């Protein structure tokens with residue numbers, strides 16, 4: 001604030017216009033804020049992204065004030081006119097955001113008053129920035145959750161597409177990153193579909209608790225004006241499945257609750273953890289030692305020194321950004337722990353972590369949907385450029401590490417051996433195969449019969465990768481028949 005402004009705010013505050021923050025509170029203040037304090041306390045340069053929610057909330061509030069006879073119809077019309085102009089100013093970039101006016105709420109209100117005079121000053125009747133900001137963040141987040149829901153669906157469709165093309169492709173399934181049992185690559189992809197399905201359900205659940213109206217709680221205790229809060233909730237679409245308005249029922253809780261933001265960030269963190277696990281696998285699979293897959297060049301980068309390199313930067317960054325989102329969850333949850341009721345300025349710190357969580361999650365989901373499933377080519381109507389699967393390399397790898405040892409044990413159990421004895425018998429067979437540097441299926445029948453006389457020629461069926469896969473034909477198992485059943489379930493769900 002300039003010296004001249006400070007003096008005028010000090011001695012003769014303007015009642016016509018809200019130009020600076022000092023004027024938002026009154027003559028009570030005997031000195032202006034220092035520039036440092038202004039910068040420290042202001043939020044406009046990040047919370048201006050709430051402008052649409054702020055205007056929507058204000059319009060719903062004004063409409064209700066008029067319907068209740070608290071402001072006149074002509075004031076209501078002026079507010080609508082002013083807000084329409086502000087909307088176009090913000091959209092065109094002409095709106096002048098002022099640090100002096102602290103936040104998005106005061107900036108918009110000041111401009112409204114500048115445009116429509118006293119009607120603008122009446123907008124804040126029965127309202128406080130405390131219930132206003134809580135409403136804005138909820139409205140904004142509700143919209144973002146819907147976008148995230150769409151992106152989660154796209155990613156699931158991409159994974160289902162890859163799964164469908166690879167039902168019969170055999171991958172060594174790992175436990176402890178040691179070859180365990182053969183699995184269908186399609187089955188492996190569908191494991192991630194299950195994770196992202198749960199993420200989508202969690203988001204939908206968080207949306208229910210986000211879509212609740214704080215407005216009308218005023219600063220903390222409610223207000224003396226005869227507000228119709230349910231009318232505002234309906235206008236803003238804060239309604240339940242039956243269309244009934246959903247309104248915060250305790251004014252103190254309404255202005256101070258940020259559970260919805262924490263829940264959202266927790267759901268986002270878990271979703272990023274799923275992306276991170278997938279990233280880790282993609283990175284391993286595309287290393288030269290595995291060579292199971294390739295991702296399109298546009299998702300990789302080269303090295304400035306090693307000409308042969310193609311690095312999986314996108315999955316690596318996603319893995320890294322997971323730490324960042326989990327950090328935001330820690331930030332937000334810690335933000336709340338020491339706060340007495342009701343609103344405290346601490347809450348202004350909810351925005352940057354929340355905004356960054358939304359941005360990071362959305363970008364990550366978008367890029368993964370494309371990297372995994374490819375991009376639609378309008379000429380062919382098909383998706384192109386998703387991950388490329390090297391089925392042969394996967395199958396070759398599955399042949400190492402005695403992935404069908406459990407099948408041999410199961411074979412012996414079916415011949416009457418107790419499982420523990422069968423397990424021990426197969427351990428001897430694996431030892432022998434290791435000595436001969438061959439797979440179990442390459443041991444001659446006579447050698448196998450040396451381990452147990454019940455072994456017959458049909459053993460080779462169960463020692464083959466495909467036989468092993470087909471045999472796991474229980475609900476949720478990796479047999480192609482089961483994988484196809486799951487694919488159909490997901491397709492129907494995602495249609």
Ligand code: ARG
Nearest residue numbers: 043103129130133345347348
């Ligand atoms: N910018 C503030 C926030 O983000 C708005 C509410 C301020 N309320 C107050 N009484 N200072 O939380």
